[in-house]
Amino acid sequence: MSADPGIVVIGASLAGATAAQALRLDHGYDGPITLVGDEPHLPYQRPALSKGYLLGTTAPGDLDVLKPQFYADQDITLALGAPATALDLDVRRVRLADGTELPFTQVLIATGARPRRLQVPGADLDGVRYLRNRDDSEHLATALRAAGDVVVIGAGWLGSELAAASRTFGNRTTVIDPLPTPLYHVLGDRIGGLVARRHHDHGVNLLLGDGVEAILGTRSVEAIQTITGRTIPADLVIVGVGAIPNTELAQAAGLRVDGGILTDEHLRTSHPAAVAAGDVARHQHARYLNPVRIEHWDNAVLHGLAAATTLLGRPTTIDHVPYFFSTQYGSTLEYLGLPTIWDRIITRGEHAGPGFTAFWLDRGIPVAALTIDNRGAAEHLRALIATAHPADPRQLADPDTPLPDLLPDAQCRQPDVTMMKRVLSAAPAVRR
Numbered sequence: 001m002s003a004d005p006g007i008v009v010i011g012a013s014l015a016g017a018t019a020a021q022a023l024r025l026d027h028g029y030d031g032p033i034t035l036v037g038d039e040p041h042l043p044y045q046r047p048a049l050s051k052g053y054l055l056g057t058t059a060p061g062d063l064d065v066l067k068p069q070f071y072a073d074q075d076i077t078l079a080l081g082a083p084a085t086a087l088d089l090d091v092r093r094v095r096l097a098d099g100t101e102l103p104f105t106q107v108l109i110a111t112g113a114r115p116r117r118l119q120v121p122g123a124d125l126d127g128v129r130y131l132r133n134r135d136d137s138e139h140l141a142t143a144l145r146a147a148g149d150v151v152v153i154g155a156g157w158l159g160s161e162l163a164a165a166s167r168t169f170g171n172r173t174t175v176i177d178p179l180p181t182p183l184y185h186v187l188g189d190r191i192g193g194l195v196a197r198r199h200h201d202h203g204v205n206l207l208l209g210d211g212v213e214a215i216l217g218t219r220s221v222e223a224i225q226t227i228t229g230r231t232i233p234a235d236l237v238i239v240g241v242g243a244i245p246n247t248e249l250a251q252a253a254g255l256r257v258d259g260g261i262l263t264d265e266h267l268r269t270s271h272p273a274a275v276a277a278g279d280v281a282r283h284q285h286a287r288y289l290n291p292v293r294i295e296h297w298d299n300a301v302l303h304g305l306a307a308a309t310t311l312l313g314r315p316t317t318i319d320h321v322p323y324f325f326s327t328q329y330g331s332t333l334e335y336l337g338l339p340t341i342w343d344r345i346i347t348r349g350e351h352a353g354p355g356f357t358a359f360w361l362d363r364g365i366p367v368a369a370l371t372i373d374n375r376g377a378a379e380h381l382r383a384l385i386a387t388a389h390p391a392d393p394r395q396l397a398d399p400d401t402p403l404p405d406l407l408p409d410a411q412c413r414q415p416d417v418t419m420m421k422r423v424l425s426a427a428p429a430v431r432r
């Protein structure tokens with residue numbers, strides 16, 4: 001038996017399970033691996049929780065990150081149902097809520113994020129709900145089935161998907177957001193306006209430029225009082241106002257934390273025994289000036305893969321162009337890049353129709369793109385943004401110019417996409 005206590009992964013979800021899989025299968029690591037999770041479930045995919053799983057079209061088994069037998073087959077120990085409550089990095093030991101003590105040589109912290117809570121009077125009434133985990137999604141599906149008047153607070157990606165789901169259940173649906181359009185911070189007003197139109201077209205009452213003053217009701221929610229004085233009837237309120245990273249364990253262990261666990265571009269934290277990955281990590285990204293924390297499915301996968309190499313002392317640099325997908329009203333929206341600075345937007349194709357693409361440019365260089373129902377496009381858009389070269393605006397706007405032709409030279413048309421392809425090829429299965 002190995003004297004090496006091995007690797008403990010705290011957070012048995014997408015980033016953590018991906019790292020464990022990569023350690024065993026990609027790198028042949030044969031030391032002990034323990035996955036610690038506070039939830040009772042095997043690692044599962046979250047995107048379907050606001051899509052197919054919520055609507056009842058995705059089966060529970062389709063949520064699995066890895067086949068259930070994988071863990072036993074690969075000798076990965078699961079410690080589920082009890083959170084890690086204390087982490088001693090110098091002694092190299094983690095304690096769980098059930099009293100278990102686990103020694104380690106290295107620890108991967110992949111504790112994810114939790115919903116930001118609404119801080120208004122009435123926020124604790126029955127009928128005010130949040131969505132982060134599988135149990136939340138199951139309870140929300142029951143509530144949506146029984147509801148009539150649903151108010152979604154927040155018109156970000158999650159709020160937009162929840163509004164679409166609520167309409168699918170046939171509920172009268174209102175979305176409230178203080179900003180001028182849905183996804184305003186990401187898309188700006190012009191393209192955000194197209195997302196607004198999609199909501200209108202599907203019968204959603206969009207209250208933009210307004211906020212929640214209070215949630216009204218005696219025991220359970222009855223209405224929303226807005227800042228501008230409107231009263232909106234509601235028997236179900238779903239809050240989607242962002243997430244905050246689960247950094248408490250890391251902070252108490254003395255790691256540097258600032259809006260996420262701070263890491264370098266290889267996911268190394270401020271302690272040599274600890275690596276952080278996924279939604280909880282705010283990492284120094286090779287493409288961006290400031291450290292970024294990215295709450296995207298593909299970021300968690302890429303972080304899991306990169307964390308495995310860093311844990312084995314062969315660090316990979318994180319420099320991927322971020323990628324997010326969303327399914328709303330039966331359409332798939334894919335967004336690449338990060339909402340940074342832009343001075344121009346160029347569009348191609350029918351507004352908000354299949355194949356429609358918007359490019360955000362900074363001094364002629366595409367820095368982000370959104371595409372709708374455009375199978376296979378994300379890979380090319382990602383490569384285009386990755387080149388960080390100016391692109392011809394006429395070609396960007398021309399639907400007859402194939403996306404690969406937008407890349408500046410032949411070499412760029414064959415980008416090194418091995419890791420990216422692996423991620424994108426898995427994405428369709430979790431987009432539903």
Ligand SMILES: Cc1cc2nc3c(=O)[nH]c(=O)nc-3n(C[C@H](O)[C@H](O)[C@H](O)COP(=O)(O)OP(=O)(O)OC[C@H]3O[C@@H](n4cnc5c(N)ncnc54)[C@H](O)[C@@H]3O)c2cc1C
Pocket residue numbers: 010011012013014015016036037038039045046047048049050082083084085110111112113131132133158246249277278279280294295296297298300323324325326327
């Ligand atoms: C409803 C929903 C829909 C989404 N839809 C999309 C989408 O359409 N497209 C997209 O790109 N991304 C989407 N995402 C984001 C994506 O799912 C996340 O980025 C991804 O799950 C992050 O993975 P992670 O492993 O870093 O963290 P998580 O998936 O949050 O997992 C962290 C795990 O650690 C556990 N944990 C926390 N503290 C402890 C502790 N002390 N001890 C033990 N365990 C602990 C948590 O309970 C959790 O199980 C969605 C997320 C949600 C919630």
